[in-house]
Amino acid sequence: xxxxxxxxxxxxxxxxxxxxxxxxxxxxxxxxxxxxxxxxxxxxxxxxxxxxxxxxxxxxxxxxxxxxxxxxxxxxxxxxxxxxxxxxxxxxxxxxxxxxxxxxxxxxxxxxxxxxxxxxxxxxxxxxxxxxxxxxxxxxxxxxxxxxxxxxxxxxxxxxxxxxxxxxxxxxxxxxxxxxxxxxxxxxxxxxxxxxxxxxxxxxxxxxxxxxxxxxxxxxxxxxxxxxxxxxxxxxxxxxxxxxxxxxxxxxxxxxxxxxxxxxxxxxxxxxxxxxxxxxxxxxxxxxxxxxxxxxxxxxxxxxxxxxxxxxxxxxxxxxxxxxxxxxxxxxxxxxxxxxxxxxxxxxxxxxxxxxxxxxxxxxxxxxxxxxxxxxxxxxxxxxxxxxxxxxxxxxxxxxxxxxxxxxxxxxxxxxxxxxxxxxxxxxxxxxxxxxxxxxxxxxxxxxxxxxxxxxxxxxxxxxxxxxxxxxxxxxxxxxx
Amino acid sequence: xxxxxxxxxxxxxxxxxxxxxxxxxxxxxxxxxxxxxxxxxxxxxxxxxxxxxxxxxxxxxxxxxxxxxxxxxxxxxxxxxxxxxxxxxxxxxxxxx
Numbered sequence: 001x002x003x004x005x006x007x008x009x010x011x012x013x014x015x016x017x018x019x020x021x022x023x024x025x026x027x028x029x030x031x032x033x034x035x036x037x038x039x040x041x042x043x044x045x046x047x048x049x050x051x052x053x054x055x056x057x058x059x060x061x062x063x064x065x066x067x068x069x070x071x072x073x074x075x076x077x078x079x080x081x082x083x084x085x086x087x088x089x090x091x092x093x094x095x096x097x098x099x100x101x102x103x104x105x106x107x108x109x110x111x112x113x114x115x116x117x118x119x120x121x122x123x124x125x126x127x128x129x130x131x132x133x134x135x136x137x138x139x140x141x142x143x144x145x146x147x148x149x150x151x152x153x154x155x156x157x158x159x160x161x162x163x164x165x166x167x168x169x170x171x172x173x174x175x176x177x178x179x180x181x182x183x184x185x186x187x188x189x190x191x192x193x194x195x196x197x198x199x200x201x202x203x204x205x206x207x208x209x210x211x212x213x214x215x216x217x218x219x220x221x222x223x224x225x226x227x228x229x230x231x232x233x234x235x236x237x238x239x240x241x242x243x244x245x246x247x248x249x250x251x252x253x254x255x256x257x258x259x260x261x262x263x264x265x266x267x268x269x270x271x272x273x274x275x276x277x278x279x280x281x282x283x284x285x286x287x288x289x290x291x292x293x294x295x296x297x298x299x300x301x302x303x304x305x306x307x308x309x310x311x312x313x314x315x316x317x318x319x320x321x322x323x324x325x326x327x328x329x330x331x332x333x334x335x336x337x338x339x340x341x342x343x344x345x346x347x348x349x350x351x352x353x354x355x356x357x358x359x360x361x362x363x364x365x366x367x368x369x370x371x372x373x374x375x376x377x378x379x380x381x382x383x384x385x386x387x388x389x390x391x392x393x394x395x396x397x398x399x400x401x402x403x404x405x406x407x408x409x410x411x412x413x414x415x416x417x418x419x420x421x422x423x424x425x426x427x428x429x430x431x432x433x434x435x436x437x438x439x440x441x442x443x444x445x446x447x448x449x450x451x452x453x454x455x456x457x458x459x460x461x462x463x464x465x466x467x468x469x470x471x472x473x474x475x476x477x478x479x480x481x
Numbered sequence: 482x483x484x485x486x487x488x489x490x491x492x493x494x495x496x497x498x499x500x501x502x503x504x505x506x507x508x509x510x511x512x513x514x515x516x517x518x519x520x521x522x523x524x525x526x527x528x529x530x531x532x533x534x535x536x537x538x539x540x541x542x543x544x545x546x547x548x549x550x551x552x553x554x555x556x557x558x559x560x561x562x563x564x565x566x567x568x569x570x571x572x573x574x575x576x577x578x
Contacts, residue, residue: 087553087557193534222544223535293520303514304521321570322562325564329573330573330575331572334573336496339497340497345503348507351492356491356511365518370521371532372524372532373524374533375533376524376527378537426533452536
């Protein structure tokens with residue numbers, strides 16, 4: 001399957017035109033839509049903007065929680081089912097200015113809250129590697145669109161692992177750079193202190209190309225970072241000899257997984273094989289110990305902070321300035337009715353939890369303690385980053401789950417293995433998932449997470465490991481057309 | 482211990498309601514939630530740590546100059562509202578008769 005650079009070459013050598021690429025992508029998007037449900041909206045008209053950038057003329061897909069002027073943007077929720085934004089998100093504007101061609105807006109878990117790709121208002125998203133399995137979420141459609149070969153890259157958002165987990169389940173590269181590296185202006189907020197913009201791609205180089213276009217300070221996002229005088233594509237081939245990686249014993253030691261299934265054990269074995277490959281490449285790799293109580297508290301800490309922030313961020317969804325108008329005799333009744341009808345039960349449960357956490361009597365015990373825990377975890381990571389260049393871990397404890405699989409493997413240990421990537425959001429650390437081969441015919445991933453602001457180094461490390469492992473540009477044979 | 486009445490109150494504060502089965506399922510979920518939340522309190526000396534509300538210490542102040550910039554037109558602002566009148570979003574009276 002062609003990468004961005006392959007398509008760039010074809011375009012530059014006039015083997016294909018951007019009109020033809022757009023037409024092919026749209027046809028594929030329609031062909032696979034009923035079966036996989038990647039899109040909320042498939043574009044019928046090509047955006048025309050010439051540019052000299054590497055992305056000029058290249059098709060891509062955008063998660064449906066990025067504001068696009070004049071194009072329906074639903075966040076996969078009934079409360080925004082008819083919403084047509086009147087302004088562009090910065091990420092979309094930058095891609096448009098770079099000449100990238102929007103193919104469609106992709107399905108997500110409702111309001112980006114969820115990790116299954118099953119809760120969007122237009123239905124579930126299926127995994128191209130096996131239709132009976134989830135692709136993961138919340139950036140489900142963006143992952144499926146690349147895994148199906150409709151587009152060479154797509155844009156997602158990541159609050160807990162919403163890019164990096166579906167990337168693992170779809171055999172893709174998924175990268176979220178440092179918090180603030182890419183402007184969040186126009187991204188519908190879920191949990192503002194944890195939300196990141198990032199991308200899916202077929203290889204690390206492509207992820208670097210896309211991030212080079214998207215990054216930069218934005219006066220519309222006061223948390224955006226100052227510009228760097230560096231292009232990631234210029235440094236991803238740098239020599240890595242002497243660099244030091246670590247992995248966490250309590251997450252990767254097979255002997256600690258007493259009740260784990262075969263699948264998890266195979267993933268842990270495969271991880272250790274990859275560690276050996278990293279050593280052959282010239283990395284020093286150490287096993288370090290991490291306080292088990294901190295690891296067990298990762299998921300509760302994430303749920304507490306994200307639910308509390310989501311509760312207040314979504315208070316603007318009233319059905320009055322936008323969204324379906326509720327019924328009632330007073331303004332309060334109208335809002336009450338719109339919110340009761342507009343949110344699914346899953347979202348309501350998340351909001352109730354947020355409301356509970358923010359009750360005066362619970363704020364100190366739950367909300368503030370979760371923020372204190374976040375501090376302890378981030379400090380511990382920064383301490384490790386004084387010695388090490390990056391952390392490397394399995395991206396998930398299993399392959400993509402079946403739809404009917406009620407999670408029955410939620411031991412404390414498994415919960416850590418499945419949710420540790422929230423560390424990347426707590427500290428705003430640059431974090432990338434790359435394919436690590438297959439278990440039971442399904443793709444699996446490894447995750448590499450570095451120090452805040454070390455985006456270039458993380459991409460450099462990932463690129464070298466990707467080269468060594470050879471799982472670049474994975475796509476299921478039948479979609480490789 | 483959280484009760485169904487508590488849950489209804491939390492939902493009402495956020496201006497929505499659910500059916501009874503929804504509250505039952507939420508109540509069941511809260512058993513797991515409470516168990517998870519206990520883990521947060523178990524960390525030693527947690528009270529001596531400053532809460533972290535942002536991923537890292539902000540070392541830059543990214544404020545723009547205080548100059549007027551383009552903003553949305555009235556038509557744009559009203560474009561998604563279901564009921565408008567005289568350049569405003571129309572809602573029922575909020576002040577008594």
